[in-house]
Every structure is written in structure tokens, then in C-alpha cells.
């Protein structure tokens with residue numbers, strides 16, 4: 001989810017190349033092609049269920065799913081409305097985000113600025129980074145219990161590596177001239193860090209936070225499938241147990257929409273906070 | 281009245297090499313140089329001759345392999361606001377607007393926000409950018425950026441201005457205007473200046489003294505005094521000065537000196 005938008009620029013380059021050739025018909029914009037794709041999928045889905053090609057238990061019609069979504073919003077499922085489930089999930093992800101920013105940024109600075117910091121923290125981060133969060137979830141549950149703390153811990157652990165690594169990369173990527181300029185203007189080491197190194201690392205840190213949000217959301221939903229009594233992941237897991245497939249599909253759509261929304265908001269924040277990142 | 285002094289300064293890259301011999305290079309050899317407050321010493325040399333290295337030594341960004349660098353007899357210890365640097369690629373901070381870039385040295389000294397902004401405004405006016413305080417760095421032209429960079433260096437209230445090809449990236453017209461601007465600013469500030477350039481014309485026009493740095497290893501091979509600086513400050517037009525026969529003659533002479541140093545290098 002996090003990478004898709006970046007990779008999207010590649011086909012667009014090809015598109016412009018095509019447009020320069022003397023074609024009679026103008027090529028369709030990518031957005032239209034995408035819209036058509038989505039339309040075709042929904043239509044195929046609708047036909048499959050209308051002609052009962054697949055049992056409605058496994059594949060409810062699009063209409064049913066929309067209805068399920070409506071019911072979720074109005075009356076809810078397993079003791080909570082959609083808003084409450086989503087609220088529980090968002091509470092966890094933002095709680096975890098705050099915690100991982102508070103831990104990750106100082107850790108990244110330590111790795112980026114001191115040999116000792118790098119020596120101590122690098123192996124921990126490198127161990128954690130490639131691990132699928134669900135691999136350590138059972139251990140976390142043994143240690144912290146089944147409550148909120150274990151889920152937030154797992155999400156924090158899944159978010160930390162990208163925040164730490166992007167912070168240390170940002171810190172290390174500071175321009176030498178920028179640092180030297182500050183030193184020749186009278187800055188102490190501490191002032192260089194605060195006035196130059198940190199601000200110049202902000203774009204990289206924000207990118208890390210955005211990627212962490214994507215990773216955290218994935219982990220959150222997975223963790224809720226395994227161990228939770230509320231939240232959007234728990235909701236679809238419960239619905240699946242009772243074969244309420246329309247709610248499962250509605251839930252999946254909501255999860256995807258929230259992921260896209262988080263990504264979008266994060267990008268907007270980046271653009272507002274560091275307009276200069278594009279001008280370096 | 282202060283003096284910046286290089287005494288028998290040499291620089292070898294990488295400084296204090298871990299593995300001696302590997303990639304080592306003597307960049308500067310036995311540099312003796314003095315810059316006093318009333319002077320603007322222009323260093324001229326071809327690219328790769330070690331000009332930036334020399335300036336980085338003066339700034340305290342690098343330590344000499346041998347020799348000493350002193351200000352009024354006191355050895356320098358790393359960079360300080362005493363010797364403010366203006367960089368070729370401006371090195372302005374894009375996360376700050378023009379005003380806050382200039383106000384940074386005040387901030388570093390703990391001057392309160394309102395006061396440092398007011399003082400930055402004064403400096404903006406002094407460099408002819410009275411209305412540009414709110415502008416982002418990328419909204420400024422090359423010439424404006426260098427003005428901001430110079431104002432920022434002045435805000436540090438340095439005893440010496442170290443200028444590393446500050447006008448090198450500017451177009452010819454802007455460059456001529458900036459040369460005159462630089463002279464006035466330097467004269468008003470009372471700071472001594474070390475100016476690096478690879479333009480013979482610029483060195484002649486701006487320098488009270490011009491030293492030639494010849495490469496491999498960098499040595500100071502010639503030194504001449506020039507008075508065009510004072511003529512411009514006394515109101516002569518830059519164009520007229522550059523067109524005068526004596527300027528042309530000295531230009532030819534200096535060109536000869538630089539070529540001689542190049543031929544020496546080939547012969548060696």
C-alpha cells in the first residue's frame with residue numbers, strides 16, 4: 001500500500017512517451033483506465049452472484065455488502081457499531097504511533113550521530129526489521145497479556161524500524177555545507193544538532209512515519225484477528241466465524257479505505273510541513 | 281584591527297591518514313599568508329589547486345597537517361563566528377525563510393526572537409532585500425541568495441569574512457553588480473576578507489592584494505597589490521575601471537603569472 005503510489009510514476013512515464021507518437025485517438029488517462037477496471041470487477045462480482053455462480057454464503061452480491069455496510073454504520077456488529085470498531089483500531093494505531101515516534105526518533109538520532117548509539121541499536125533494529133510482527137505476537141501476549149498493551153506493543157515494534165532507520169538516514173544525510181555554515185556562525189555541537197541536523201532530517205522522518213503507519217495498520221488488523229475484543233480486525237474475524245460474509249467483505253473494504261486515507265493524510269502533512277523538501 | 285595568519289601551513293588528504301600512502305595527497309604546501317582587517321585578499325588559482333581547502337583551513341573545518349593558523353597570534357580551534365563563511369552554493373537553510381536564515385547567528389547567541397528578527401530586518405535592508413524577509417530560499421534568485429548568505433555571515437559579526445567563490449554561480453550581469461556590492465559591504469563591516477575566485481578579473485577588481493595559488497601541491501607562487509578596489513569604493517564605475525589600460529595591463533600580467541605557474545608544474 002505504501003509503495004504503490006511511488007511506483008505509479010513509472011507507467012506514467014511510459015504513457016507520456018506514447019502520447020508523443022502521432023496517434024489518431026488520444027490515449028485514455030490512467031485514472032479512467034483504473035475506474036474502468038474497478039467497474040469491471042464490481043460488474044463481474046455482481047454477475048457472479050446474480051447468476052449464483054458462487055454460493056451467496058461465500059460471495060454475497062455487491063448490494064448485500066452495501067447493505068451490510070449500512071447496517072454496520074447504523075446498528076453495528078458484535079456489540080459495537082462500525083464507528084466504534086474503527087475507533088478502537090484508530091486509538092491503537094495512533095497510540096502506537098505516538099509511542100514509536102517518541103522512541104524511534106531519539107533512537108534514530110543516536111544511530112545517526114554516535115558510534116556508540118549505532119553499535120548498540122543497529123543489531124536490535126536489524127533483528128527486528130525483517131521479522132513479521134505476528135511472529136513475536138505470541139511472545140508479547142505471554143509477556144504483556146491479551147489486553148490493549150500487547151496489541152499496542154506489537155504495533156509499536158512493527159513501526160519502530162522504519163521510523164528509526166529513516167531518522168538515522170535523515171540525520172546522516174545532512175549537507176556538510178549546512179553543518180559547516182552553522183559552525184562558522186558560532187553554533188555549538190548541540191546547536192548544530194538542534195538547528196541544522198534535526199530540521200534537515202524532518203522530510204526523511206516524515207516519510208518514515210508514513211511508511212510506519214502503513215506497516216502499523218497491517219499489523220494492527222492482523223493482531224486484532226488473533227487477539228482482540230473490539231476493532232475492525234476483530235469485527236471481520238467474528239463475522240467470518242459466523243459465515244457472515246457480507247460483513248467480512250464490507251470490513252475488508254473499510255480497512256482498505258482507511259489505509260488509503262491514512263496514506264493520503266500523511267502525504268498532505270508532509271507537503272504542508274516540509275514544502276522545502278521538494279526544493280533541495 | 282585583527283590579523284589572520286597562516287604560517288608554513290601544509291595539508292595532506294586524508295588528514296592524518298589511517299593507512300599511510302593509500303590515496304594520500306599533499307594538497308597545500310608551506311602556505312604563508314596574512315589577512316588584515318583592512319584587506320581583501322583574493323586567492324586565485326585553477327580548479328583543483330586547493331583554494332577551497334585553504335579556505336576550509338582558515339574556517340577551522342580542517343586542521344593543517346603542519347604549520348599554524350592564528351588570529352592575532354592565538355591559534356584557531358575549529359570554526360567560530362570570528363570567521364564567518366559564505367559558500368559557493370549558498371548553504372542557506374531551506375526550512376527557514378530569508379529573515380530567519382539571517383537571524384540564525386543571533387539565535388545561536390541567545391538573542392530573543394523579536395530582537396533578532398528586527399536585527400535581521402536591518403541586515404536585509406543593508407543588503408538591498410528589505411522586502412524579501414518572508415521569502416523562502418527557493419523563491420530567491422542566485423544573486424539574492426548570495427546577498428542573504430552574506431547578510432547571514434555579517435550577522436555573526438565576524439572579524440574575517442571567508443568567501444568561497446560566492447559569485448561563481450551567477451550570470452555575468454548579476455555578477456558585476458554583486459562585485460560592487462561585495463566591496464561596499466566588506467568596507468562597511470570593517471572585517472578582513474579572504475576571497476576565493478577563479479576569475480582573474482574579479483580578483484583584480486576586488487582584491488587589495490591578489491595571491492596566486494598554483495597546484496600540485498598548492499603553493500603561493502605570486503603576490504601583487506591592486507588599487508582598483510579603492511577606485512570603485514570612491515565612486516568609479518566598475519565598467520570604467522575594467523576598461524582602463526592599467527587594469528588591462530595588470531590583467532595580462534596576472535594571466536601570465538598563472539600560466540607560468542602552470543608551465544612550471546608541467547616542467548616539474
Ligand SMILES: Nc1ncnc2c1ncn2[C@@H]1O[C@H](COP(=O)(O)OP(=O)(O)O)[C@@H](O)[C@H]1O
Nearest residue numbers: 293294307325326327328329330331332333334
Ligand atoms: N576530502 C578530500 N579528500 C581527498 N582529497 C581531496 C579532498 N578534498 C579535496 N581534495 C583534493 O584536493 C585538491 C584541491 O581541492 P580543492 O581545495 O577543492 O580545490 P579548489 O577549490 O581550488 O578547486 C583536489 O585535487 C582535490 O581532489
Ligand SMILES: [Mg+2]
Nearest residue numbers: 328331332333
Ligand atoms: Mg573550490
